[in-house]
Amino acid sequence: MRTFTCSACNTTVYFENSICLTCGSALGFDPGSLNMVALQSVSPDGGLYRKIGRPNSDAVHYCANAQYSVCNWLSSVQDPSVTCVACDLNRTIPNLSEQGSLAAWAELERAKKRLVYSLLRFHLPLDGGGSGAGPLTFDFARDAMTGHLDGVVTVNVREADAVERERQRQIFDEPYRSLLGHLRHESGHYYWMLLVERGGQLAAFRALFNDERDDYSAALDRHYQYGAPFDWSARYVSAYASAHPWEDWAETWAHYLHMVDAVDTAEAIGMEPRAVGMVSGSTWPFSLTDAYRDGSFADLMARWIPLGLAMNTLSRSMGHNDFYPFVIPAAAYEKLEFVHRMVRSYKPQ
Ligand SMILES: [Zn+2]
Numbered sequence: 001m002r003t004f005t006c007s008a009c010n011t012t013v014y015f016e017n018s019i020c021l022t023c024g025s026a027l028g029f030d031p032g033s034l035n036m037v038a039l040q041s042v043s044p045d046g047g048l049y050r051k052i053g054r055p056n057s058d059a060v061h062y063c064a065n066a067q068y069s070v071c072n073w074l075s076s077v078q079d080p081s082v083t084c085v086a087c088d089l090n091r092t093i094p095n096l097s098e099q100g101s102l103a104a105w106a107e108l109e110r111a112k113k114r115l116v117y118s119l120l121r122f123h124l125p126l127d128g129g130g131s132g133a134g135p136l137t138f139d140f141a142r143d144a145m146t147g148h149l150d151g152v153v154t155v156n157v158r159e160a161d162a163v164e165r166e167r168q169r170q171i172f173d174e175p176y177r178s179l180l181g182h183l184r185h186e187s188g189h190y191y192w193m194l195l196v197e198r199g200g201q202l203a204a205f206r207a208l209f210n211d212e213r214d215d216y217s218a219a220l221d222r223h224y225q226y227g228a229p230f231d232w233s234a235r236y237v238s239a240y241a242s243a244h245p246w247e248d249w250a251e252t253w254a255h256y257l258h259m260v261d262a263v264d265t266a267e268a269i270g271m272e273p274r275a276v277g278m279v280s281g282s283t284w285p286f287s288l289t290d291a292y293r294d295g296s297f298a299d300l301m302a303r304w305i306p307l308g309l310a311m312n313t314l315s316r317s318m319g320h321n322d323f324y325p326f327v328i329p330a331a332a333y334e335k336l337e338f339v340h341r342m343v344r345s346y347k348p349q
Pocket residue numbers: 006007008009010011020021022023024025038
């Protein structure tokens with residue numbers, strides 16, 4: 001993710017801010033320009049704003065979900081009851097009469113906003129892109145099974161509880177579990193439909209990931225009963241990826257999004273380490289590119305590998321778990337490259 005500054009006073013601000021702590025300006029995220037903007041109120045009731053320094057710009061308002069403090073995105077639709085492009089994707093939100101639901105929803109929205117930001121940077125459609133598929137849709141529901149079905153991503157609200165998430169992580173023996181990881185993974189199932197299935201890429205997909213027509217529920221049962229094959233780490237980005245070709249794709253997709261966003265962030269904050277004595281990272285200092293749009297997959301990996309190593313080393317020096325607790329085998333490298341190719345070659349229908 002790029003770094004953002006308050007457009008009124010130039011202080012660096014977070015993507016999640018709705019106010020600048022230095023100059024006090026209202027701040028919102030403008031999904032059109034993918035930038036944070038400082039705002040000044042232009043309506044008596046305070047609902048409409050104009051971008052500071054841009055007197056001729058259209059008036060904007062905060063997403064209707066800002067009233068719950070779960071969203072800082074803006075909309076230029078002249079109706080304050082309208083939600084933003086990211087909240088428009090919600091079909092089910094947590095039941096706010098239940099204790100803890102508002103805090104859980106806020107956590108879910110924070111993760112979802114980062115996912116949607118990445119999808120917009122990739123220029124991937126949120127609405128099916130004319131493929132005939134419906135829009136990417138989210139159900140945040142308590143005690144539902146986290147998963148994807150026909151374009152609908154369901155996330156169990158309990159995943160927003162850090163204690164519960166850690167418990168699940170240990171039960172499933174995972175090195176990493178996060179809301180953003182879940183959302184990236186589940187969005188992978190949606191974009192498989194658009195980019196692979198409807199994009200006419202099934203043969204190429206099967207050559208790398210195997211045949212997804214293998215009985216899905218039987219494959220998951222097998223995975224949960226017997227675990228991953230002993231040699232999974234030579235073929236997959238994670239143990240769960242070995243369960244079924246769809247899960248392999250979704251895991252690989254999630255890792256690709258992790259890498260692109262981490263490299264983009266590292267470049268934005270001017271923190272791009274070289275890996276001394278390694279082939280990867282030997283082209284340091286790297287030329288500045290848009291990791292979401294430019295460069296080959298090899299370019300991305302040349303930047304990602306030294307960054308991942310440096311971040312793991314930093315995490316260990318603080319006594320934390322590894323920043324990226326995975327090792328990518330050669331077979332998974334090819335699958336990541338396939339994801340890269342699918343994203344880059346996507347054309348709306
Ligand atoms: Zn400011």
